[in-house]
Amino acid sequence: MAKYPKFLMEHFQNPRNVGELSDPDGVGTVGNAHCGDIMQLFIKVNGDKISEATFKTFGCGQRLRRVPS
16 A cells, blocks of 8 residues: 555545535535546635635445445
8 A cells, every 4th residue: 555644644534624514605516427426515705715615525336445444
C-alpha cells in the first residue's frame, strides 16, 4: 500500500464536511448515473463568500469493493 502523510490518513479515516446542508444556497451534482458514481456539493453563501460547504459521494459497487478497509 502507498505511504500517505498522517494528516491525509487521519482525514480519510475521520472525514469532515460530509453530509447535506439544510437549506443550501447552492447544490452541484456531478457523476456517472449509469455506474453510480455521483458527488453532490452543498454550499451556503454569506455576502460574496462561501461560509459553509459539505459533500456527499456515492460510488459504484465495483469501486467500493476495491477500497481497502
